[in-house]
Amino acid sequence: MREHPATLIKLKRDGHELSGDQIRDIVDGVVDGSLGDAQLGAFLMAVCCRGMSVQETGTLTTAMRDSGDVLDLDAIPGTKVDKHSTGGVGDKVSLFLAPLVAAAGVPVPMISGRGLGHTGGTIDKLHSIPGFRTDLSQDEFLEVLAECGFVMAGATGSIAPADKRMYATRDISGTVESVPLITASILSKKLAEGIDGLVLDVKCGRAAFMQSRENAEALTESLVSTGRAAGKNITALLTDMDTPLGYAVGNALEVAEIADCLHGRGPKDLVDLTLALAAEMLVLAGKASSTDEAMPILRQLVEDGSALACCRKNVERQGGDSAFLDDASALGQAPVVAPFTPSLGAVKWIEDIDPMEVGLAAMDLGAGRRAATDEIDPLVGVVLHKKVGDTLEGDEPLFTVHARDDTAAERAVERVAKAITFSQSEIGPRELILARYA
Ligand code: URA
16 A cells, blocks of 8 residues: 555545545555454444545446456347346346347346345345255356346355455445445446446335435436446436335245236336336347337337246256246245234225334244345245235234244234335335436
């Protein structure tokens, strides 16, 4: 390091802008260990409190990207486009979107993460498909992408290693909620995929990283401007995470819901959001001149089975058993399946479903991790049978809990039942897409 770490930490602590060299020195120190844990924690807290300029955020992002390998996808013809979501409850969009966009002729190289806390991770969902491998070498990654049009894998240690140490330190030092740190963390990994374009789904609401509209907008603007400054085509949608997406929350249960989507019978909110994001990807790749033009192309690819065929090819190529695409029972079933029917008396409208409570109930069942080392149970979770605005009458079940044992099921039923409220009068539809940055 050209200067003592404490000098750089004090500069940031006192609200000064760091130069490109100073930021690159910090990132080098993160990777080679010359920046100690206490110094890294102090630096992250200084950034969290003082923020970073657009210039600093851009330099931090590219320095973190360059801390490891950047994939070279030049051998794959076409404009390579990926999607990233900031995460939420029931957000299984990637598993439907990747084969759909690939079926439209746009290569999708997708490197995804594991879930932590109440939000699920694409890698955990994929692991609920028997045999499916996400630990691909770089060569395999490229082969699967070339053969199937899309690939879904976990990050290897060589992708943005600076982020691994920084994220682990943020997690234990109260420095996760920082717009520049989140921006650099997300984009360093996505830019290392060697993509040409990226569509961002920034979530806003109770189960999102950014709960307020104001903070979600600030994060979206930072992601879009930083990504564009790094030379990528970026579009973003700001979307609702104030209610679970789709009906299923839990890994195999969500994968089963994706099979429904690929057969053209998925839940409306999940299908609408996936199509909206996919349409943006087709526009970025030059396959459609507008999202309006992209929509019928995408609908046709679902209707004629092309997206389903593309998914089947990929699952089999990545070692998975594709039987679940025809019969969800191939994924297995949790030992206890407990439907819950409230006694309401009269017909009621569903007023609210708190996504955080549903996500935490699923996590407690074993569908998610409280700590990074926790094991996932692929079969447990919650399946809602109603959405906000639906009516519930008679002895209709409201949701079903899938659990390892009766005690866990009872706890989850109690928690999810409390997360759902009713109204005597009709409830209007929720807005799913809150803003578009194109
Ligand atoms: N996802 C990431 O990869 N990093 C963050 O900081 C937040 C969400």
